[in-house]
Amino acid sequence: MIPDNRLLLHSSFKKLINDDRVNIVDVGAREELFAPYNKLPQDLIKVFGFEPDAKEAERLKNLYKLEEREYFPFGLWNKTTDIKLSYSEVPGNSSIHPPNMERLKELFPPINWKTRTPKEILTLGVKSIDDINAETPFDCDLLKVDTQGSEYEILVGAEKFLKSNVSFVLLETWTFEVHKGQALSGKIMEWMNERGFTLIRLNNGAEWERKTDKPIPIKGMQTLVGLDLLFVRNEFKFDNPSFQKSKIVKAAALAELYGFPDLGIQILETWSDSSDENAAKAKSIIYNNWQKSHDPILLRVLRKTAWNLGFILKKRNSNPYAPLH
Numbered sequence: 001m002i003p004d005n006r007l008l009l010h011s012s013f014k015k016l017i018n019d020d021r022v023n024i025v026d027v028g029a030r031e032e033l034f035a036p037y038n039k040l041p042q043d044l045i046k047v048f049g050f051e052p053d054a055k056e057a058e059r060l061k062n063l064y065k066l067e068e069r070e071y072f073p074f075g076l077w078n079k080t081t082d083i084k085l086s087y088s089e090v091p092g093n094s095s096i097h098p099p100n101m102e103r104l105k106e107l108f109p110p111i112n113w114k115t116r117t118p119k120e121i122l123t124l125g126v127k128s129i130d131d132i133n134a135e136t137p138f139d140c141d142l143l144k145v146d147t148q149g150s151e152y153e154i155l156v157g158a159e160k161f162l163k164s165n166v167s168f169v170l171l172e173t174w175t176f177e178v179h180k181g182q183a184l185s186g187k188i189m190e191w192m193n194e195r196g197f198t199l200i201r202l203n204n205g206a207e208w209e210r211k212t213d214k215p216i217p218i219k220g221m222q223t224l225v226g227l228d229l230l231f232v233r234n235e236f237k238f239d240n241p242s243f244q245k246s247k248i249v250k251a252a253a254l255a256e257l258y259g260f261p262d263l264g265i266q267i268l269e270t271w272s273d274s275s276d277e278n279a280a281k282a283k284s285i286i287y288n289n290w291q292k293s294h295d296p297i298l299l300r301v302l303r304k305t306a307w308n309l310g311f312i313l314k315k316r317n318s319n320p321y322a323p324l325h
Helices: 054-061 101-107 110-116 129-135 151-156 159-164 185-194 241-257 261-268 277-290 296-317
Strands: 022-027 045-050 069-072 081-088 118-127 142-145 168-174 197-208 223-233
Touching: 022 241, 054 069, 101 110, 118 129, 129 159, 142 151, 151 159, 151 168, 151 185, 168 185, 168 197, 168 241, 185 197, 185 223, 223 241, 241 261, 241 277, 261 277
Parallel strands: 022 045, 022 142, 045 069, 142 168
Antiparallel strands: 081 118, 168 223, 197 223
């Protein structure tokens, strides 16, 4: 649950952003919007969801008003084309990069790879975010990508969009080649860094036990196979200066939501007119929310505790970045 005093939920927030909305691009939008945004008031956010399963995209589309959420029934890639999709027994585990079944079966028990077994190979129409945005421009404060191994290609196809629009990027990545030919976490981190984004938090996205020849499980550390990554842009200057101030306030609110009030303050200080009344108001709200924790060691402990708790909750509700302060 998000505390009511957070900037994002503050009574003056809508005024501070000129009645705009927090724009979320949800790539891999199957089922419910990811937490904590699924709990926010509908008039506060605008979701652009991309889901290659046409039936699921239509189901989601029928649940919401157009001004609240839009869902598009196609996949994303680094260009507009047709591509093969490995459709799995569990649709949410389907992937463009085919599952690395031989290697997975060699190293891990069936619980980790069985649901990824290809059921059929489908031809999928895909587009790049840059191509879509060139045809129909849309804004984005937070880009989330969870596509079973295609994250890198989708980012490459969104390079212009990232530069012009996006404040935060939330990615599911893999440290092990679960899907043949996929880019791993390290390559994605390097690519994002070169495009002006800084990694501010990572979380163990997936840990798997290794297969042994003994029927009794061995208790020990599990192998890390996936990381959830949170990035923030380095320079808060956007191509469209008409919404510069609104973007800055929304980015500051998202930074605070993720437990980084100092980052939120820094973002607000990039406002061209530091004496602006709205900027001062937003900074005051964040300061008031966090000034009780003057001890930097205590603050780090609180952050670590909240992050660990978020990881535990993720096992149940896929909520890796829940604001638990």
